[in-house]
Amino acid sequence: MSQEILINVTPPETRVALVENGVLQEVSIERERRRGLVGNVYMGRICRVLPGMQAAFVEVGLSRTAFLHASDIAVPEAVGEEGEGRRSDSIVDLVREQQQILVQVIKDPIGTKGARLTTHITIPSRYLVLLPDSQSVGVSARIEDDAERTRLKEAVQAFVEDGDPCGYIVRTAAEGASLEAVEEDRRFLLKLWSSIQARAASAQPGTLVHEDLPLLLRSLRDLVASEVEKVRVDSRENYQRVKAFCDKYLPDLVSRIDYYPGERPLFELYNIEDEIQKALERKVQLKSGGYLIIDQTEALTTIDVNTGGYVGHRTLEETIFKTNLEAAQAIARQVRLRNLGGIIIIDFIDMLEEEHKRQVLRALEKALERDHAKTQISGVSALGLVEMTRKRTRESLEHVLCEPCPTCMGRGSLKTAETVCYEIFREILRESRQFEAKRLLVLASQEVVDLLLDEESASVAQLEEFIGRSIRFQAEPLYTQEQYDVVLM
Template identity: 35%
Template sequence: MIVSSTGKEVEVALLEDGKLVEIHRQRSTDQFTVGDVFLGRVKRVTAPLNAAFVDIGHKKDAFLHYTDLGPKVRTLQAYSELAIKGKLPNATLDKAKYEPEIVKTGKIDEVISKKQVVLAQVLKEPISTKGPRLSCEITIPGRYLVITPFSETVAVSKKISTSEERKRLQLLVESIRPANFGVIVRTAAEGRGVGELLEEINTLMDKWKTIVENAKGATPPAKLLSEVDKTTGLLRDLLTPDFTKVVVDDKDLFETIQDYIKDIAKDRPNLVQYHKSSKPIFDAHGVTKQIKSSFGKTATMPSGAYIVIEHTEAMHTIDVNSGNKMPSQNQTEAVLKINLESAEEIARQMRLRDIGGIIVIDFIDMRDAEHRKQLVTTMRNAMKNDRAQHTVLPLSKFGLMQITRQRVRPEVKITTAEKCPTCNGTGKVNATILLTDEIERDLNFIMDARPKAKLKLKVHPYISAFLKRGLPSAQMKWYMKHYRWLDIQSDNDFPITTFKFFDGKDDEIKLKN
């Protein structure tokens, strides 16, 4: 994980085997993030949508659908009303009074009314023209566990390797969970003892107490609990033994992350490193280069094959092309190889760009049933590390693969095109045949204005070679004219029609046009 901080914005890049797979940005001015808990006020109830629009302080009202209320919503709202009035002796749910559950097929206007105050959590960030999406099923996540109020359920991650370990954790958590709180056991809890899990439950209960205390006397819209910042949130959710290092370029953020790592990974104190080089952290670790090469319409792979990613209002489409390097012999195997390589790149691109919704992929046609099956298996394996919920369907009879992927935040879009430094985007440049005339004109002026100064000229390598070419070269002719040598240096970063003069102290000599 590479963390770059500019004060106003924090960028987090996640690399797997040296490849960029995720990039996250968080501005210090962000009003909220997924996981924040709010006290909101219902602005309107829309029966046709079976949803309500809630004011939580964002410029667009948040969307609360009936299916996101949860069966215990009446109990939650009754409890939150008592919390606002300050009538709760403490934040525990030992003596909580349960209200009747709502049915799955009910109507929103039977449960929620206009101007009602609701306790809800941000489920999705605003996307395009839509406001944030809310849920009344509150969850408070930690490294090993997630607690849910007004629930009796203990659920254990299916990713935990053995049934014995899942059963152990189930019994252990059952014995330590607070009354009327459900617990979800995360994959990271595998192998953890009762002490660590009990410590985390106490930490999560403190957050619940914070929600209850902040609700006392609050006037909606009001934020009751802030999710941890994006960096520590990613560490909490992603940190595994496979992590080799976390590199940070901001001293304060480095110390914050280091303290957090000491809490969640005491056995790995040297995991966090401080970037001391003057070279930008993203440049030093090859992130900038990968961003420039990964966010265009076309993504090229080492074999020469490439994929074309198109976005429409309804879905994303991805086309796989072989390029011009497909061998003429054994095309069946060559097509399989290209499709398998493309599957891994597509999985990376979906995760990197956070592409959500419906994705349709047009792979190169394959007739072999075994090859088609192998392609689906490869795609599913490539998406195993993707935290967004997703479904990969088998290839259709037309050779298309359909994937649905959860959309939680706006798609990451980074413009990789740059304004031409020569024409500044106009599409026009001065005729290069006149360039030497311009250089000579400015040189004559500088020679007269600074008769004793040492002079240096920086130009594009092509222009440097041209000025030094032949006998006598332009450089020699200028020496014979002024009896002063002009040092000509090439600079790869210079556009072909740009030139600059410098004095003996390497200060640029600027001329008024």
């Protein structure tokens, strides 16, 4: 599989696109005014302990207090009465109010929720992830070759057995790497962790102790694999910055870095801009004529599969099966591209044959294997729905680029002009009973006023007769269809 990483940099914004075989698979956006926090380490202070939620709110210097759950707190095992190691799981035994605590952000603030924290600090580099509070060694599940897994695990295990105070996870990028490169990575991580500890020792609560790399460099550390043929940067200054970073930490990548000086914007050349626009739409067209409908809500994301204009050539079951197979590939791409997280419910078209259901599920699992975020599929429910989860650490593409519509307040629908007319009638009745006035003035949108003066004119006349007062109407061009005011005169 051929991959390219495209990096578009402007002073206020950095965008990174991962393209596989000419098709956009992932896009990450970081803005200078609102940089992501995942990976940052802070010296925090516990401001409130909530036993009922088994959690605590922590002040780390952000606009909202952050959230720390009991399960995300690393503590030494307590020794029980019989001498057995035992860990207390109650939040009141783990932290206390006003306590200073070193924490790391594992989930950015999303919507109205503050950042999610952990005290299990992890420091990633190219080949390894340092685990300061552990001495275990793990290997990425994406490294499938047993001999390679054994080689890497034994090498890293030897570091720990030689007195290394920390544990490690071997990253996918370490596959095929020399042991000298892995050892160099380890020394760098230990040096970095020592500097973090030194800064933490003198840090005041609410201060940043360690900041993760910016998107420009983080993408090289996390996304670049052997399949990446080219990294293209459209800014000369940042091309030099990327090159210097790779000279120091990723020497094998230097030859694949390319500066793009073209007049035509890099993202436009690869059709990335159009793909980003499509990723903000509800409807995703499939090549066969079928389509997906994707709806994001605060609780979960739903994906509905429809045959649309695809009529097939053989039986109905075969048509449905082929549409679902194509949809499985498209869903895996859309989930990555839109950075959808949390619970995702997929409503495939109902299939009768169990073998078809199994193949569609397998196609979805296989398509999601290349996803960098952890996914879990629970199978087909009794209602024929596929339930899955995807680890959410950052805002989805829609939440980064968009905001709720001020007209409908994010509902996606408006009250009809007719509905607003009847609300106005009820408001006039209510106010006429409560207050004395010679006449009433109704301010509303042009559509509502037109309806009141035309189709509802008879109702308005009846209402004037009933309340014994005249009613005037005035169109307000800045009012939305749902806005209105009844003024007593």
